[in-house]
Amino acid sequence: MSEATQAAAQAGIRIGAHVDQVDPITEAQERDAPLVQLFLGDPQSYKGPVVAYAGGAAGLRDAAEAAGVALYVHAPYVINVATTNNRIRIPSRKLLQQHVDAAAEIGAQGLVVHGGHVGKADDPEKGFDNWRKAVEATDLKVPLLIENTAGGDNAMTRHLERIGRVWDAISGAEQADRVGFCLDTCHAHAGGNALESVVTDVLAITGRIDLVHCNDSRDDFDSGADRHANFGAGRIDPDLLAAVVRDAGAPVVCETPGPAEAHVADFAWLRARL
Numbered sequence: 001m002s003e004a005t006q007a008a009a010q011a012g013i014r015i016g017a018h019v020d021q022v023d024p025i026t027e028a029q030e031r032d033a034p035l036v037q038l039f040l041g042d043p044q045s046y047k048g049p050v051v052a053y054a055g056g057a058a059g060l061r062d063a064a065e066a067a068g069v070a071l072y073v074h075a076p077y078v079i080n081v082a083t084t085n086n087r088i089r090i091p092s093r094k095l096l097q098q099h100v101d102a103a104a105e106i107g108a109q110g111l112v113v114h115g116g117h118v119g120k121a122d123d124p125e126k127g128f129d130n131w132r133k134a135v136e137a138t139d140l141k142v143p144l145l146i147e148n149t150a151g152g153d154n155a156m157t158r159h160l161e162r163i164g165r166v167w168d169a170i171s172g173a174e175q176a177d178r179v180g181f182c183l184d185t186c187h188a189h190a191g192g193n194a195l196e197s198v199v200t201d202v203l204a205i206t207g208r209i210d211l212v213h214c215n216d217s218r219d220d221f222d223s224g225a226d227r228h229a230n231f232g233a234g235r236i237d238p239d240l241l242a243a244v245v246r247d248a249g250a251p252v253v254c255e256t257p258g259p260a261e262a263h264v265a266d267f268a269w270l271r272a273r274l
């Protein structure tokens with residue numbers, strides 16, 4: 001065991017899951033999870049965020065605090081702040097700010113957003129610069145956690161080299177210290193990044209991993225497909241999956257198929273290997 005691994009083991013890595021947004025506190029309790037991730041509204045829509053919890057945003061914030069549950073919000077998939085298409089980039093920025101605001105209202109620890117992409121024929125440089133502009137234009141009331149993605153043409157955060165370019169671009173922005181990283185294991189594997197070194201590789205670029213999305217993958221290495229699987233049911237080497245979680249040392253959200261019992265089984269599977 002390395003020193004870092006030992007420290008992570010001693011500190012105890014907190015493990016939770018992505019859950020339904022209607023009552024995330026009960027969902028957390030059903031899983032005995034200290035943290036959960038949720039959507040605020042429809043993840044496929046440009047309509048603004050909605051707090052589905054019966055007590056509203058303030059009620060959810062208070063209930064989470066009382067229950068000792070940390071909340072993370074996953075931004076809608078339709079957000080693409082990198083694109084050169086104004087009709088997507090402008091509403092994406094607006095939606096991003098709305099979700100930051102809503103995440104702050106429920107007391108969330110961070111907002112996870114995908115890296116997005118530019119068009120097939122576009123110069124990726126424009127996408128990196130659009131990321132800088134988005135960070136500069138957004139009031140980051142909660143940390144923004146940029147997530148690596150599995151596939152897509154001309155993606156911003158599929159490959160490490162591109163992640164490095166995004167980070168270079170945003171590092172000069174005023175709120176750069178409010179931008180963190182969410183490492184998704186399924187996306188890294190399916191995106192073609194070796195899990196053996198991905199934690200070290202990402203840390204060399206970003207200096208931080210704020211959250212791990214721990215997911216097995218139904219597809220092969222470098223397939224470009226984004227299909228999550230329960231632990232041990234996919235194509236990722238079990239020891240490698242656990243090693244990423246251990247070495248990242250960050251809170252974990254399992255975005256594996258539910259229901260609660262399946263998540264509890266995934267947590268146990270993972271804990272047994274940490």
Ligand SMILES: [Zn+2]
Nearest residue numbers: 147184213255
């Ligand atoms: Zn993810």
